[in-house]
């Protein structure tokens with residue numbers, strides 16, 4: 001999994017068109033979303049992650065929690081992003097992993113939104129620009 005973490009004044013998105021034949025089913029109020037004072041977490045699930053999705057979920061949550069504590073926010077935006085890797089995992093596994101990451105973070109008490117999966121989306125992001133505002137992580141099963 002490749003992760004890009006951007007500490008932002010806000011992240012807002014608007015769903016445009018389907019990017020997959022069968023994107024995630026969403027309600028009307030999921031077509032637009034915004035969080036302020038947020039850690040935006042863009043994630044590309046990779047083929048190798050399919051070897052042990054549960055381990056990837058745990059490692060991703062650990063990495064996200066570490067950054068959240070450093071930048072001192074409680075708001076997290078889980079954002080499916082297919083452009084951080086050339087070895088993408090299957091959409092089904094990717095969606096399952098992202099939903100589990102969302103749920104684990106919610107269970108830990110964070111305020112979490114997740115952008116819809118399988119759609120082209122317009123988005124606006126306001127990076128804060130401090131030294132820890134732009135971070136990336138790579139996690140793989142086993143290591």
Ligand SMILES: Nc1ncnc2c1ncn2[C@@H]1O[C@H](COS(=O)(=O)NC(=O)[C@@H](N)CO)[C@@H](O)[C@H]1O
Pocket residue numbers: 019020043044045046080081082088089090091094116117118119120
């Ligand atoms: N492995 C993945 N990790 C994260 N998001 C993914 C992944 N696979 C699919 N998605 C989601 O599905 C959308 C489309 O994925 S995609 O790989 O870019 N596929 C396409 O764009 C297709 N139109 C052609 O393959 C992405 O914007 C993202 O929302």
